[in-house]
Amino acid sequence: MNKKFIATPVRTKEILKKYGFTFKKSLGQNFLIDSNVLKNIIGHAGIDEHAGTIEIGPGIGALTEQLAIHSDKVVAFEIDGRLLSILEDTLSDYENIRIIHEDILKANVHQVIKENFEEDQPIHIVANLPYYITTPILMKLLREGLPVESITVMIQKEVADRMAAKPNTKSYGSLTIAIQYYTEASVVMNVPKTVFMPQPNVDSSILKLVARNVAPVHVKDEDYFFTIVQACFAQRRKTLRNNLSSHFKGVLDKDVINQTLDSIGIDGTRRGESLDMQEFSVLANAFYELQN
Numbered sequence: 001m002n003k004k005f006i007a008t009p010v011r012t013k014e015i016l017k018k019y020g021f022t023f024k025k026s027l028g029q030n031f032l033i034d035s036n037v038l039k040n041i042i043g044h045a046g047i048d049e050h051a052g053t054i055e056i057g058p059g060i061g062a063l064t065e066q067l068a069i070h071s072d073k074v075v076a077f078e079i080d081g082r083l084l085s086i087l088e089d090t091l092s093d094y095e096n097i098r099i100i101h102e103d104i105l106k107a108n109v110h111q112v113i114k115e116n117f118e119e120d121q122p123i124h125i126v127a128n129l130p131y132y133i134t135t136p137i138l139m140k141l142l143r144e145g146l147p148v149e150s151i152t153v154m155i156q157k158e159v160a161d162r163m164a165a166k167p168n169t170k171s172y173g174s175l176t177i178a179i180q181y182y183t184e185a186s187v188v189m190n191v192p193k194t195v196f197m198p199q200p201n202v203d204s205s206i207l208k209l210v211a212r213n214v215a216p217v218h219v220k221d222e223d224y225f226f227t228i229v230q231a232c233f234a235q236r237r238k239t240l241r242n243n244l245s246s247h248f249k250g251v252l253d254k255d256v257i258n259q260t261l262d263s264i265g266i267d268g269t270r271r272g273e274s275l276d277m278q279e280f281s282v283l284a285n286a287f288y289e290l291q292n
């Protein structure tokens with residue numbers, strides 16, 4: 001990547017100065033100023049000149065520019081109206097970018113995909129996400145069942161570790177199951193604070209999520225499954241039996257809970273963090289059967 005690109009400290013400072021732009025902390029505005037990190041994001045995103053890309057939060061266009069160069073078309077959602085005229089200027093050399101001034105959490109992404117990409121075009125989401133809403137954004141994108149092959153995002157390291165965690169680790173929890181039910185998750189790189197302007201208070205990682213073609217486990221009811229998983233992690237130090245008793249208080253008797261656990265061969269004295277997704281599905285399905 002070359003010096004004229006947006007993602008350098010000098011160019012970024014120039015753009016900020018030219019427009020008198022001041023960062024809004026409340027919008028998670030930490031812009032990338034390091035071309036090597038951008039190279040890594042692009043390299044891991046699995047895109048080529050045929051791909052359609054969707055970005056969330058283009059900022060002043062550092063990543064958008066690279067997506068425009070390395071993919072067929074970029075559609076980017078930006079909530080901050082002050083950035084629209086700046087982006088028009090910084091990205092004026094590229095004709096394959098569409099900026100949508102909208103809150104991603106309120107956007108109809110299915111519709112946007114239909115309107116902007118070819119029917120069989122591979123689509124990838126690539127972003128340096130605003131950290132204050134990382135999880136709601138990813139859960140929205142996953143739960144909506146978008147026709148997207150992968151999601152490659154810069155997020156807070158601690159959250160990336162939780163999303164890509166393995167059982168029996170500190171980071172493993174209900175968020176792990178929620179993410180890994182829909183995707184295969186991996187942390188591809190840890191990133192120092194110095195690659196951002198301004199620097200965030202937390203460390204960051206690039207997380208890659210690859211869409212699964214088929215669900216990894218069979219669950220009778222997805223909402224019920226996720227509710228049970230959350231219940232099993234409600235108090236991490238408590239046993240499954242105790243967490244489930246609190247969850248089903250006034251609804252299912254302790255004896256019934258123990259019998260159900262026995263019937264599926266899961267020891268009630270285990271903790272939630274020791275169960276893999278397959279075991280959670282068996283557990284949730286058993287209680288679902290009991291209640292329906």
Ligand code: SAM
Pocket residue numbers: 027028029030031032033056057058059060061062063064077078079080102103104105127128129130131133
């Ligand atoms: N992509 C740029 C970069 O890497 O330099 C900026 C990334 S910055 C971490 C996050 C961006 O997301 C900001 O431009 C911010 O205004 C935008 N943003 C924050 N909340 C948003 C939302 N709900 N919907 C769309 N964009 C949002």
